[in-house]
Amino acid sequence: MTEKKFKKDFSSLESIDAFIRSFAADHSLDDEMVFTLNFVIEEIFTNMVKYQPGSGKDMSVGLSREDDLLRIRLVDYGVEYFDPTSKPPVDVNKPLEERRPGGLGVHLVKMYVDDFRYEFTDDNSIITLTKKLKD
Amino acid sequence: MSTFKIEHRENNAINVLDLKGYLDAHTAPELEKTFQSLIDTNRFRIIVNCRDLTYISSAGLGVFMAYIEDVRRNQGDIKLSNMSPKVFNVFDLLGFPLLYEITPDEADAVKKFQETGKPPKAGK
Numbered sequence: 441m442t443e444k445k446f447k448k449d450f451s452s453l454e455s456i457d458a459f460i461r462s463f464a465a466d467h468s469l470d471d472e473m474v475f476t477l478n479f480v481i482e483e484i485f486t487n488m489v490k491y492q493p494g495s496g497k498d499m500s501v502g503l504s505r506e507d508d509l510l511r512i513r514l515v516d517y518g519v520e521y522f523d524p525t526s527k528p529p530v531d532v533n534k535p536l537e538e539r540r541p542g543g544l545g546v547h548l549v550k551m552y553v554d555d556f557r558y559e560f561t562d563d564n565s566i567i568t569l570t571k572k573l574k575d
Numbered sequence: 576m577s578t579f580k581i582e583h584r585e586n587n588a589i590n591v592l593d594l595k596g597y598l599d600a601h602t603a604p605e606l607e608k609t610f611q612s613l614i615d616t617n618r619f620r621i622i623v624n625c626r627d628l629t630y631i632s633s634a635g636l637g638v639f640m641a642y643i644e645d646v647r648r649n650q651g652d653i654k655l656s657n658m659s660p661k662v663f664n665v666f667d668l669l670g671f672p673l674l675y676e677i678t679p680d681e682a683d684a685v686k687k688f689q690e691t692g693k694p695p696k697a698g699k
Binding site for chain 2: 450451453454457472475478479482483486489530532533534535536537539544545547548551
């Protein structure tokens with residue numbers, strides 16, 4: 441797995457994009473996949489910044505490709521248990537006045553990936569996403 | 576890479592925002608500020624032209640959700656145009672095409688504003 445650490449701040453999104461692009465170039469991933477990777481990683485990353493800002497430690501993003509499977513792993517170090525996979529789904533047919541902005545990101549991540557897992561060990565939150573590549 | 580730019584112009588007395596680049600959690604506050612300044616100066620007829628918008632995340636979608644009710648309460652609207660399929664897909668996955676007017680071209684959005692903005696014809 442290719443891994444890199446980033447400061448837990450929204451300003452890291454630019455360098456995360458550069459990391460994704462470099463991985464995509466090395467693993468022959470197209471623009472659409474770069475978009476998807478940016479999207480799902482940003483949503484998880486943003487959750488970590490918003491809901492667990494206080495750890496003061498960098499978090500890490502890891503990417504690997506095994507044949508048609510892409511694996512994405514984000515680790516938030518020294519934090520409390522926070523499982524985004526357990527959030528209820530968003531009702532996309534609700535009218536505007538009943539909608540609230542929260543939870544949209546996680547809902548979208550679930551639609552973009554094939555598997556979304558949460559683990560919590562030694563005060564570290566680990567999110568693993570799996571995405572099947574089209575051939 | 577992750578740059579974002581907003582340009583504001585007018586088309587037939589409608590405020591057009593041209594978005595360029597990445598609308599993410601980092602850049603979303605810029606769009607918030609722009610919407611807020613339009614609202615503060617009573618400009619409620621807004622078209623967001625997404626032709627050069629290459630990326631949007633839920634933080635970006637949240638900005639549209641945050642201002643639409645305010646704008647509509649003032650007889651205005653935020654209409655979106657010229658979206659790439661990738662960007663449209665994000666809106667579509669959340670059912671946004673039911674909530675927002677999304678047109679293929681800016682001209683269509685202008686037309687929609689002109690149709691709804693006209694007073695009803697006499698004799699009807």
